[in-house]
Amino acid sequence: MIEEDRTDIQRAPHESAARSTGLRFAILFAFLFVITLPFPYHLLPNIGGYLGPITEIEARWAGDHLLHLHGPYTAAVVSDSTGMYIHVVVLLIISAAGALLWSAISRRKNHASALRYLFHAAISYYLSLQLLKYGFDKLFKYQFYLPEPNTLFTPVGHLSRDILYWSSMGSSHAYNVLAGMLEIIPALLLPFRRTRVLGAIGATMVMVHIVMLNFGFDISVKLYSCFLLFLSLVVALPGISRLLDLLAFNRDAAIMPAYPAFSNRRNILLYSFAKALAIVLVVAEALFVYVRAGEFNDDHAPRPFLHGAYAVETFIRNGDTLPALTTDSNRFRRIFIHRRGYFIAQLMNDEMRDYRLDYDLHHDMLILHGNDGSTSTFDYSVFDRDSLLILRGIIGGDSLAIRARRIDLNALPLLQRSFHWTIDDYR
Amino acid sequence: MITRRNLRAMTTSILFAIAICSAPSPRAFSQTQLIAHRSHGGAIESFKAGREDDFGTSPEMEYRMSKKGLSIGIIDSVIRLSDTSAIEIGRGTMSPGSEARGIPGTVRDTVYRDHYWNNPRIPVDSLRKLFPEITFIGFERPRKHADNGVDSDRGSAVARDDMPARRGDGGLMLMALCGAIVLPALAYGLRRS
Numbered sequence: 001m002i003e004e005d006r007t008d009i010q011r012a013p014h015e016s017a018a019r020s021t022g023l024r025f026a027i028l029f030a031f032l033f034v035i036t037l038p039f040p041y042h043l044l045p046n047i048g049g050y051l052g053p054i055t056e057i058e059a060r061w062a063g064d065h066l067l068h069l070h071g072p073y074t075a076a077v078v079s080d081s082t083g084m085y086i087h088v089v090v091l092l093i094i095s096a097a098g099a100l101l102w103s104a105i106s107r108r109k110n111h112a113s114a115l116r117y118l119f120h121a122a123i124s125y126y127l128s129l130q131l132l133k134y135g136f137d138k139l140f141k142y143q144f145y146l147p148e149p150n151t152l153f154t155p156v157g158h159l160s161r162d163i164l165y166w167s168s169m170g171s172s173h174a175y176n177v178l179a180g181m182l183e184i185i186p187a188l189l190l191p192f193r194r195t196r197v198l199g200a201i202g203a204t205m206v207m208v209h210i211v212m213l214n215f216g217f218d219i220s221v222k223l224y225s226c227f228l229l230f231l232s233l234v235v236a237l238p239g240i241s242r243l244l245d246l247l248a249f250n251r252d253a254a255i256m257p258a259y260p261a262f263s264n265r266r267n268i269l270l271y272s273f274a275k276a277l278a279i280v281l282v283v284a285e286a287l288f289v290y291v292r293a294g295e296f297n298d299d300h301a302p303r304p305f306l307h308g309a310y311a312v313e314t315f316i317r318n319g320d321t322l323p324a325l326t327t328d329s330n331r332f333r334r335i336f337i338h339r340r341g342y343f344i345a346q347l348m349n350d351e352m353r354d355y356r357l358d359y360d361l362h363h364d365m366l367i368l369h370g371n372d373g374s375t376s377t378f379d380y381s382v383f384d385r386d387s388l389l390i391l392r393g394i395i396g397g398d399s400l401a402i403r404a405r406r407i408d409l410n411a412l413p414l415l416q417r418s419f420h421w422t423i424d425d426y427r
Numbered sequence: 428m429i430t431r432r433n434l435r436a437m438t439t440s441i442l443f444a445i446a447i448c449s450a451p452s453p454r455a456f457s458q459t460q461l462i463a464h465r466s467h468g469g470a471i472e473s474f475k476a477g478r479e480d481d482f483g484t485s486p487e488m489e490y491r492m493s494k495k496g497l498s499i500g501i502i503d504s505v506i507r508l509s510d511t512s513a514i515e516i517g518r519g520t521m522s523p524g525s526e527a528r529g530i531p532g533t534v535r536d537t538v539y540r541d542h543y544w545n546n547p548r549i550p551v552d553s554l555r556k557l558f559p560e561i562t563f564i565g566f567e568r569p570r571k572h573a574d575n576g577v578d579s580d581r582g583s584a585v586a587r588d589d590m591p592a593r594r595g596d597g598g599l600m601l602m603a604l605c606g607a608i609v610l611p612a613l614a615y616g617l618r619r620s
């Protein structure tokens with residue numbers, strides 16, 4: 001009875017002081033990073049969001065007084081901002097100091113293995129949540145959405161690498177499903193002890209690929225993807241060393257201790273219940289937005305009124321009809337309505353001008369807000385039968401009358417759903 | 428070393444965390460801010476980083492999840508005409524993905540097979556909780572659904588396939604998925620004990 005009360009988990013071999021301190025450093029850094037990162041959760045509390053003003057002040061102070069940064073910079077902790085890099089350095093310093101202090105005051109020398117188990121378990125659930133979120137985002141086509149009409153008509157050479165990659169991915173539903181499954185499968189293996197290391201090895205492979213993409217295509221999620229890779233490696237390393245023993249060094253792989261090994265029924269039940277709840281929470285958080293929205297394929301999600309691309313056939317400015325000359329940097333060549341509420345005009349020289357768009361359906365008006373704070377209004381008329389859009393209004397002091405015809409985006413080569421087994425099928 | 432007392436503390440912490448997690452939190456969504464900006468042809472000179480980011484996850488959730496952003500801006504009331512149609516009455520302008528800027532005037536929009544207003548799986552009480560600022564008219568009467576697929580409100584035959592499309596089935600799917608996880612986990616725990 002006494003034994004049952006005292007030890008519910010197997011004891012592990014004694015660990016060196018350096019390893020224990022390293023473990024404490026990793027625990028503190030991971031905990032502080034996760035808790036201060038303003039990640040948009042749906043069910044879980046966004047603690048990082050609430051702490052945002054504090055972390056911003058901290059990053060601003062460190063940037064101004066310690067690093068003496070000159071010029072404007074983003075101090076808020078958002079994806080790959082200067083503030084986020086500063087914040088991570090501050091966390092590293094705090095974690096190192098905290099780990100040394102923890103080791104100095106800790107009297108219990110034999111709890112490192114249990115601590116390591118709890119750490120691995122905690123970051124496995126966190127990794128699982130993140131992989132599920134990003135995996136379902138791909139599976140349901142939310143992350144890499146169909147390219148917007150203005151992107152479809154931007155010359156490839158004018159696109160930056162990140163939006164080009166985003167658009168390429170968005171054009172293939174099948175690849176999104178595959179990429180999503182490659183993230184979901186390790187995520188489902190991670191919460192369970194028996195499959196945790198296997199899941200972590202899979203997650204490491206996925207994260208290496210994502211980090212390479214983010215660096216290779218200059219996508220601004222570099223720091224966060226590196227953090228997820230770090231977490232994957234922490235959980236996967238024991239498995240990787242065992243694999244190397246087996247496959248590379250031709251020796252027996254060590255048997256990993258199984259934690260926790262509970263010895264009574266009550267504890268096993270409690271453990272199972274807590275684990276089940278944690279898993280349900282992770283899955284519910286990852287799936288919440290899709291269930292709430294009722295959309296499981298973003299390609300078919302409703303688009304806002306007038307969404308699409310329009311070829312300008314007639315462009316009248318201040319009473320003069322302007323011919324479609326490629327040298328004219330004032331005439332509109334195409335008009336686009338973006339799904340996030342933007343009116344975009346493509347000029348004859350391919351330059352894009354974007355305006356924030358509001359609809360006044362009651363008065364059949366489009367309200368355009370320029371980046372310079374100006375506001376313009378267009379009366380619109382839509383003739384569905386002829387796919388025509390007529391706009392009349394004043395923009396930049398010029399009176400404009402525009403007749404534009406809707407472009408069938410589904411006819412574009414990029415959005416064709418065709419698949420060819422052989423090169424002859426292309427004919 | 429994990430003792431029974433530590434385990435209890437751990438379980439209590441998890442339950443407490445779950446309780447906290449059930450509280451709603453304010454949020455906004457987009458893809459990475461830079462990609463969102465470039466997506467609408469925004470020049471890098473006009474890029475201003477905001478305080479909210481989502482690290483490359485789903486875009487446009489705020490108006491995807493908000494009925495108000497999908498049609499006519501601020502909806503004041505909804506009149507249910509039949510099982511398949513409803514009238515939204517509101518004011519202001521529609522601004523997808525952004526705060527609606529209201530101007531005086533009433534806007535009406537007739538919607539058909541709407542995910543919320545014409546979904547027999549969502550009772551009016553749930554709609555009132557989801558959209559507390561909206562007045563629901565004509566939702567109280569019992570909905571008549573004959574087994575033969577006839578919409579008796581309109582007195583015309585409506586094929587079941589025409590009823591609100593697969594949307595809304597996700598809740599059932601989520602419950603089934605959660606059950607499929609919880610039950611085997613409990614069973615496994617019991618078997619181990």
